Amino acid sequence: MQTSDPKELKNHDPDCLVLGIESSCDETAAAVVAGGRRILSNVIASQADLHRRYGGVVPEIASRMHLEAIVPVIDEALREAGVDLDGIDVIAATRGPGLVGALLVGLSAAKGLALVTEKPLVGVQHIAGHVAANYLTDPDLEPPFLCLVVSGAHSHIVRVEADDRFQILARTRDDAAGEAFDKIARAIGLGYPGGPLLDRAAQSGRPDAVELPRTTLADSLDFSFSGVKTAALNQLNRLIQQAEKSERTWQDLVPLADFAASFQQAIVDVLVDHTMQAAASTGLRRLALAGGVAANSCLRRCLQAAADQAGLILTVPLPILCTDNAAMIAAAGYRAYKSGRRDDLSLDAVPYLDLDI
Numbered sequence: 499m500q501t502s503d504p505k506e507l508k509n510h511d512p513d514c515l516v517l518g519i520e521s522s523c524d525e526t527a528a529a530v531v532a533g534g535r536r537i538l539s540n541v542i543a544s545q546a547d548l549h550r551r552y553g554g555v556v557p558e559i560a561s562r563m564h565l566e567a568i569v570p571v572i573d574e575a576l577r578e579a580g581v582d583l584d585g586i587d588v589i590a591a592t593r594g595p596g597l598v599g600a601l602l603v604g605l606s607a608a609k610g611l612a613l614v615t616e617k618p619l620v621g622v623q624h625i626a627g628h629v630a631a632n633y634l635t636d637p638d639l640e641p642p643f644l645c646l647v648v649s650g651a652h653s654h655i656v657r658v659e660a661d662d663r664f665q666i667l668a669r670t671r672d673d674a675a676g677e678a679f680d681k682i683a684r685a686i687g688l689g690y691p692g693g694p695l696l697d698r699a700a701q702s703g704r705p706d707a708v709e710l711p712r713t714t715l716a717d718s719l720d721f722s723f724s725g726v727k728t729a730a731l732n733q734l735n736r737l738i739q740q741a742e743k744s745e746r747t748w749q750d751l752v753p754l755a756d757f758a759a760s761f762q763q764a765i766v767d768v769l770v771d772h773t774m775q776a777a778a779s780t781g782l783r784r785l786a787l788a789g790g791v792a793a794n795s796c797l798r799r800c801l802q803a804a805a806d807q808a809g810l811i812l813t814v815p816l817p818i819l820c821t822d823n824a825a826m827i828a829a830a831g832y833r834a835y836k837s838g839r840r841d842d843l844s845l846d847a848v849p850y851l852d853l854d855i
């Protein structure tokens with residue numbers, strides 16, 4: 499990282515246009531955001547249909563599809579925003595964590611554009627990007643605040659101390675919340691990607707139909723979802739065996755909607771409980787939600803109810819800004835740029851990149 503002349507920094511410049519680029523997993527995305535707040539375009543090319551037949555993201559296919567999509571997606575983002583590259587002030591791209599071959603496509607495109615246009619380049623940590631979706635949602639939100647970041651790979655409670663400074667208060671010791679949703683969704687035959695399908699299936703279900711554990715660890719707000727996942731798989735196997743004896747299906751014994759709602763509630767209860775404990779112990783009165791799992795309707799509802807009860811203000815981005823997108827990367831890039839961050843062409847993709855370093 500290089501820090502350049504601070505005079506160059508335009509503090510809170512509502513006209514500063516950032517081109518954001520995201521390619522860490524299976525979405526090729528580009529967006530233009532003004533002043534880190536106002537979305538001028540937000541283009542997302544999802545590969546979900548391609549990976550569905552394999553039941554998960556295939557890294558080599560993801561990289562190849564990013565290569566095909568990246569230039570048209572960036573072109574489309576600029577066209578929709580009504581600007582050309584000359585009008586862009588900063589180029590921001592996800593540098594990690596994520597699939598290295600996938601990350602390299604977006605990052606190389608950003609570096610190429612920065613080289614030819616001589617515009618500043620800023621590498622963005624993907625989780626910081628998810629957090630920044632909240633700046634696009636609430637025009638008054640400023641650090642410090644607490645953010646629950648729940649995605650396919652991460653479950654963090656983050657204290658956002660400043661634009662480019664974060665402290666992780668809790669993380670998962672094993673599975674991420676999204677990973678647990680995806681695994682159980684697949685086990686009950688819902689397909690891929692499992693989280694949104696399980697959310698939909700749970701709509702008409704009873705959340706107390708299947709008894710499942712809520713795991714908390716001693717003296718820590720860290721999460722552990724492997725126990726509830728195993729308990730759900732064991733329950734499912736028991737139901738399958740029981741049903742086979744009388745030539746029925748497990749869903750004749752427990753409706754799929756009830757199973758889905760019970761699992762969802764078990765995950766959500768722990769996420770909400772730990773977040774509220776973190777709010778109480780830090781004294782922070784502003785909460786935010788981020789990451790793909792933040793699109794979950796039960797989590798949105800339950801965290802809002804808990805925040806209301808405790809008198810805390812909660813920001814919840816629209817579902818399209820919770821799952822991977824480049825507007826959030828542009829918003830985070832703006833914040834990092836404003837804090838003096840500059841990267842050069844030696845910037846590399848980092849598959850395991852922490853937030854608080």
Ligand code: KG4
Nearest residue numbers: 649650651676693694790791793794821822
């Ligand atoms: O943030 P994201 O788009 O990608 C990562 O950075 O991982 O998150 C993807 C995760 C997947 O596990 C997906 O199943 C989950 O978010 N997800 C949901 C919902 N929408 C997406 N999980 C539960 N309910 C949803 N509505």
Ligand code: ZN
Nearest residue numbers: 649790821822
């Ligand atoms: Zn993500």
